[in-house]
Amino acid sequence: MQTFTDEHEELRATVRQFLADRSDENAVREQMASERGFDDSVWQQLAEQVGLTGLIVPEEHGGAGYGYVELCIVAEEMGRALLCAPYLSTAVMATNALLHCANAEAQKALLSGIAEGSTRATLAYAEAGWNVGDIALNAQEKDGGWVLDGTKHHVLDGQTADVILVAARTGAGIELFRVEGDATGLTRTPIPELDQTRRLATVGFASAPATKVSDGDAQEGLERTLALTLIVLASEQVGGAQWCLDTAADYAKSRLQFGRPIGSYQAIKHKCAEVLVDVEFAKSAAYGASRAAADCLDGEGDWDSLFQSAHMAKSFCSEAYFHAAAENIQIHGGMGFTWEHPAHLYFKRAKASDLLFGDASHHREALADRLGI
Amino acid sequence: MSEFASIDEAELRARTRVLLDEIHPEQTDSQTFRQAQYDHGLALVHFPEGFGGLGLSPKMNLIVRDEILKHSKVFYDNPPASIIGIGMGMPVVNTYATDEQKRRWLPKIFSGEEIWCQMFSEPSAGSDVAGLTSRAVRDGDEWVVNGQKVWTTVAHLSRWGMLVTRTNPDVPKHDGLSYFVLDMQSPGVEVRPLYQITGEAEFNEVFFNDVRIPHENMLGKEGQGWRVAITTLMNERVAIGGGGSKKKGGGAISQLLKLWKERDPSTASAAQNAILRDRVTQAYIEQELLRLTTQRASAAAKAGNPGPEGSVGKLFQAESAKRLWELALDVLGSDGLAFEAGYELRQAAGGTDTTVGLAKYQFLRSRANSIEGGTSEIMKNILGERVLGLPGEPRVDKDVAWKDVPRS
Numbered sequence: 001m002q003t004f005t006d007e008h009e010e011l012r013a014t015v016r017q018f019l020a021d022r023s024d025e026n027a028v029r030e031q032m033a034s035e036r037g038f039d040d041s042v043w044q045q046l047a048e049q050v051g052l053t054g055l056i057v058p059e060e061h062g063g064a065g066y067g068y069v070e071l072c073i074v075a076e077e078m079g080r081a082l083l084c085a086p087y088l089s090t091a092v093m094a095t096n097a098l099l100h101c102a103n104a105e106a107q108k109a110l111l112s113g114i115a116e117g118s119t120r121a122t123l124a125y126a127e128a129g130w131n132v133g134d135i136a137l138n139a140q141e142k143d144g145g146w147v148l149d150g151t152k153h154h155v156l157d158g159q160t161a162d163v164i165l166v167a168a169r170t171g172a173g174i175e176l177f178r179v180e181g182d183a184t185g186l187t188r189t190p191i192p193e194l195d196q197t198r199r200l201a202t203v204g205f206a207s208a209p210a211t212k213v214s215d216g217d218a219q220e221g222l223e224r225t226l227a228l229t230l231i232v233l234a235s236e237q238v239g240g241a242q243w244c245l246d247t248a249a250d251y252a253k254s255r256l257q258f259g260r261p262i263g264s265y266q267a268i269k270h271k272c273a274e275v276l277v278d279v280e281f282a283k284s285a286a287y288g289a290s291r292a293a294a295d296c297l298d299g300e301g302d303w304d305s306l307f308q309s310a311h312m313a314k315s316f317c318s319e320a321y322f323h324a325a326a327e328n329i330q331i332h333g334g335m336g337f338t339w340e341h342p343a344h345l346y347f348k349r350a351k352a353s354d355l356l357f358g359d360a361s362h363h364r365e366a367l368a369d370r371l372g373i
Numbered sequence: 374m375s376e377f378a379s380i381d382e383a384e385l386r387a388r389t390r391v392l393l394d395e396i397h398p399e400q401t402d403s404q405t406f407r408q409a410q411y412d413h414g415l416a417l418v419h420f421p422e423g424f425g426g427l428g429l430s431p432k433m434n435l436i437v438r439d440e441i442l443k444h445s446k447v448f449y450d451n452p453p454a455s456i457i458g459i460g461m462g463m464p465v466v467n468t469y470a471t472d473e474q475k476r477r478w479l480p481k482i483f484s485g486e487e488i489w490c491q492m493f494s495e496p497s498a499g500s501d502v503a504g505l506t507s508r509a510v511r512d513g514d515e516w517v518v519n520g521q522k523v524w525t526t527v528a529h530l531s532r533w534g535m536l537v538t539r540t541n542p543d544v545p546k547h548d549g550l551s552y553f554v555l556d557m558q559s560p561g562v563e564v565r566p567l568y569q570i571t572g573e574a575e576f577n578e579v580f581f582n583d584v585r586i587p588h589e590n591m592l593g594k595e596g597q598g599w600r601v602a603i604t605t606l607m608n609e610r611v612a613i614g615g616g617g618s619k620k621k622g623g624g625a626i627s628q629l630l631k632l633w634k635e636r637d638p639s640t641a642s643a644a645q646n647a648i649l650r651d652r653v654t655q656a657y658i659e660q661e662l663l664r665l666t667t668q669r670a671s672a673a674a675k676a677g678n679p680g681p682e683g684s685v686g687k688l689f690q691a692e693s694a695k696r697l698w699e700l701a702l703d704v705l706g707s708d709g710l711a712f713e714a715g716y717e718l719r720q721a722a723g724g725t726d727t728t729v730g731l732a733k734y735q736f737l738r739s740r741a742n743s744i745e746g747g748t749s750e751i752m753k754n755i756l757g758e759r760v761l762g763l764p765g766e767p768r769v770d771k772d773v774a775w776k777d778v779p780r781s
């Protein structure tokens with residue numbers, strides 16, 4: 001079971017305070033409407049003051065060398081605040097891809113920049129579906145180097161990343177490549193997102209020059225990267241769901257109709273209670289998964305239980321978050337449907353993060369396969 | 374003897390053909406045609422003769438529609454911005470206004486020339502609309518209104534507004550309300566857009582600053598505003614609940630089925646496809662049963678205004694629409710991550726927004742279905758208490774002067 005130490009609680013408090021200062025509702029609204037979708041100065045502070053961009057980067061590369069329990073605490077707080085920043089792409093997906101798929105040289109070249117906040121990176125893997133096995137984008141050797149041809153979809157922060165790590169097919173299987181953000185033959189088209197607080201892009205490669213950073217087949221490493229990303233995303237979802245619950249319960253206490261607080265009606269009270277149960281179960285799923293990840297990476301656990309808990313967490317937390325966000329709107333009545341109230345921002349984040357990397361039922365099926373059901 | 378006039382189906386079809394001979398939808402615009410339709414008593418056939426109807430059963434309205442569609446490729450349905458005026462304004466005016474007022478208002482509501490809005494909800498009074506705070510004070514032959522309304526759909530386009538306001542704060546809340554028809558061009562009326570989850574503003578805030586209304590524009594008597602409001606709300610619920618498709622497989626479900634057919638099944642596993650297929654079929658069943666239930670309810674409809682059973686359709690429509698559009702996003706899968714319409718803040722043109730056809734827009738918009746026109750929780754209270762006769766919740770606001778009831 002996952003329990004939190006005093007240090008963990010301190011980390012949570014620090015991050016929450018930082019986000020209250022630098023990513024309040026006004027800041028979120030400003031960033032979600034901005035062209036790049038995040039604030040460079042907040043990113044720098046996140047890296048330098050709080051040391052969060054390199055949270056799981058090993059100390060030898062200038063990172064904090066923390067594990068998943070800490071990372072998931074941070075993600076939970078970011079989800080709660082709806083931070084607009086390329087964190088999941090850089091500090092989670094790209095970092096893990098480097099740690100689990102790339103050779104020492106590539107790690108050395110990129111991880112310290114990520115930890116410092118000077119490099120924003122992402123991982124481009126999905127094409128027609130979300131399965132790593134479906135990757136078809138073609139990599140070919142040319143003039144002693146490599147070129148890529150094809151299209152990647154739903155690349156997190158693909159439009160602004162300095163470096164794009166690309167999973168592509170070679171004769172050796174699926175390998176990982178590094179493409180510079182300003183490479184020739186690279187086109188990056190932002191998607192008009194359902195959830196404006198997280199940026200996605202379609203990234204096209206037309207004989208784009210690339211450096212191969214894996215030594216041999218990287219499919220298993222990519223699967224691991226993705227499972228770890230799911231665990232972090234589930235933690236984000238827990239933070240968002242908790243915000244919805246807190247906000248709904250507060251409103252149910254203060255809003256009067258028919259001379260009584262609406263929370264005194266069972267219709268509303270029971271909704272809040274049902275969301276509470278969902279949020280508690282979502283926490284068990286996400287915290288359990290972060291523990292499984294920490295144990296596995298410390299050599300005390302195994303990858304199979306990590307994968308199982310990742311799929312379980314992503315499927316359960318997606319639905320719990322959506323439920324919490326939808327009920328929060330309903331409990332707020334007309335107010336919950338307005339642009340002015342932040343309820344819709346969480347609702348959109350909830351559905352988008354459910355669809356991202358495959359929806360709840362997709363991950364239940366993956367779990368069923370792992371369990372042999 | 375039937376309570377309705379004795380015009381049978383054949384006669385009604387014949388009269389519809391007379392209208393079409395005089396003016397044909399394919400050769401004119403919506404407003405002109407609908408004006409003529411009104412003059413022939415074929416607007417709402419259950420309305421009295423001389424006021425857009427022929428005193429027939431409400432279910433006979435479908436015959437007129439059917440006959441027009443038989444002879445014309447063009448059909449002028451209720452203009453989107455006029456839904457409130459036609460669905461709620463017309464029945465209320467018909468029930469409570471003088472003949473002279475009916476002649477002034479009804480034809481222009483039906484033709485779409487004048488748009489009406491419903492000014493009931495206030496910041497502190499939504500579900501508990503009878504608890505509202507805005508005030509009207511008598512001054513000779515006029516009433517002077519001050520206060521604020523909120524969530525007023527199409528107020529920015531409206532010429533007239535149905536207004537419920539407090540004329541006596543010293544009696545229990547239901548007894549101190551009066552109902553007016555307000556000319557929205559009156560001095561002191563200010564309309565400000567309120568943006569919603571999609572970035573559009575369909576609704577508005579409306580402020581009244583010493584707005585003067587002639588006494589003759591009061592519908593019903595002073596202090597009877599709640600009765601008139603209830604007539605409006607029951608009609609609203611039927612208008613919304615009956616908003617399902619008239620045709621088998623039409624409306625929202627046809628959009629979902631289209632998405633389903635156009636989707637590329639190779640991006641999902643066989644198991645995923647099977648799960649989605651079952652959910653799509655379930656949605657089909659829900660929408661088809663909503664259509665049949667609406668049909669059954671309208672066949673059973675009596676003359677006059679609908680009762681609390683209209684909440685059955687309203688409740689189911691709201692909850693099933695939310696499920697359907699949520700499912701549409703799951704059917705779209707990763708394509709659901711993009712919102713092509715964008716969130717640019719803008720005022721709605723009255724339901725003609727081109728984004729309406731977009732499933733993702735509907736996914737967002739449908740969240741209001743269980744709020745607008747009375748929330749789903751309130752619908753359940755109505756069904757439990759008014760239809761099934763279950764005991765009500767303990768009330769702290771009954772038999773207490775309105776001014777002494779706590780409010781937020």
Ligand SMILES: Cc1cc2nc3c(=O)[nH]c(=O)nc-3n(C[C@H](O)[C@H](O)[C@H](O)COP(=O)(O)OP(=O)(O)OC[C@H]3O[C@@H](n4cnc5c(N)ncnc54)[C@H](O)[C@@H]3O)c2cc1C
Pocket residue numbers: 255257258262265266267268330331332333334335337490491492493494496497498499500501523524525526527575576741744745746747748749750751754
């Ligand atoms: C898109 C849209 C269009 C609208 N258009 C109009 C319009 O044109 N004109 C107009 O006058 N109004 C309009 N409304 C307002 C609508 O009627 C109100 O929003 C609705 O009645 C709810 O009121 P409220 O928003 O104040 O929520 P509240 O009444 O504050 O409700 C908050 C929550 O408490 C619950 N609740 C309240 N009382 C009870 C109870 N007794 N038992 C159980 N649960 C309860 C509600 O179900 C809800 O979940 C519109 C609303 C929307 C969203």
